[in-house]
Amino acid sequence: MYYIFFTGTAGSGKTSLVKEFQQYLLDQQLDTAIINLDPAVEKLPYTPDFDVRDYIDAYEVMQKFGLGPNSSLIVSIDLLMSKAVDIKNEISEIEANYVLVDTPGQVELFAYRDTGRILSSLIIGDNKAVNVFLLDSFLAKEARTYVSLLLLSSAIRFRMNLPQINVLSKIDLLNKKELEELNSWSNGEELIDSLGEIDDYSFDLINSLIESLDSPPVPVSSTTDEGLDELYAEIQKILAGGEDYL
Numbered sequence: 001m002y003y004i005f006f007t008g009t010a011g012s013g014k015t016s017l018v019k020e021f022q023q024y025l026l027d028q029q030l031d032t033a034i035i036n037l038d039p040a041v042e043k044l045p046y047t048p049d050f051d052v053r054d055y056i057d058a059y060e061v062m063q064k065f066g067l068g069p070n071s072s073l074i075v076s077i078d079l080l081m082s083k084a085v086d087i088k089n090e091i092s093e094i095e096a097n098y099v100l101v102d103t104p105g106q107v108e109l110f111a112y113r114d115t116g117r118i119l120s121s122l123i124i125g126d127n128k129a130v131n132v133f134l135l136d137s138f139l140a141k142e143a144r145t146y147v148s149l150l151l152l153s154s155a156i157r158f159r160m161n162l163p164q165i166n167v168l169s170k171i172d173l174l175n176k177k178e179l180e181e182l183n184s185w186s187n188g189e190e191l192i193d194s195l196g197e198i199d200d201y202s203f204d205l206i207n208s209l210i211e212s213l214d215s216p217p218v219p220v221s222s223t224t225d226e227g228l229d230e231l232y233a234e235i236q237k238i239l240a241g242g243e244d245y246l
């Protein structure tokens with residue numbers, strides 16, 4: 001069993017990609033399951049096989065503790081840890097080749113807090129896993145935002161300690177020129193050129209960021225399904241050493 005986590009900033013397209021990617025795997029007769037880890041989501045476009053909302057209600061937490069939406073989500077996930085045994089038992093009953101894990105938009109859970117990592121380790125157990133990090137290309141088409149999103153991606157890669165694939169989501173929203181420019185930024189020189197004048201600190205930072213990328217971000221769209229073949233190939237490379245897992 002392989003676990004594929006989908007992380008990214010709020011609204012970057014995680015839930016949509018989980019839905020489309022599940023369909024992509026089903027079309028190849030691969031068994032799939034979905035875990036929803038977002039206690040605050042109201043409506044999902046898929047039917048989860050495990051739903052964290054069965055254990056915790058972020059809205060109730062918000063009312064009970066007088067919290068705002070962001071902090072109630074953080075507290076909800078903390079509270080969830082007290083139900084770790086039940087959660088583990090329910091998840092261990094899932095049978096599938098690939099389990100897709102949809103995560104909350106409050107990405108700080110996975111970038112800056114231990115709960116995200118503890119929760120993901122609990123879910124993964126002894127299985128193999130990969131994290132797909134979504135960079136919203138509509139935001140990332142601005143060079144400085146691209147750099148900030150790569151920094152966030154590195155924070156998550158470091159914190160989760162899983163192999164990670166960066167994805168440029170929503171590429172259908174870009175024109176050809178924007179997409180070409182965005183794709184060229186996996187080359188440090190091109191990226192630095194687009195940033196205009198930068199100081200030495202930024203120059204060194206960007207070069208080491210680009211150097212640390214295992215491979216360039218994969219452009220995908222959940223609206224047109226572009227890039228799903230490439231994403232699947234990257235996932236296979238990491239999880240099954242290029243071999244199909246059936």
Ligand code: GTP
Binds near residue numbers: 010223
């Ligand atoms: P949170 O859970 O709130 O963080 O959001 P999310 O990351 O799960 O994003 P979601 O899939 O809910 O998508 C957010 C918005 O972007 C929705 O309006 C989607 O319809 C839209 N969207 C997602 N993927 C794509 C895409 O590939 N192309 C376009 N054009 N829109 C997309």
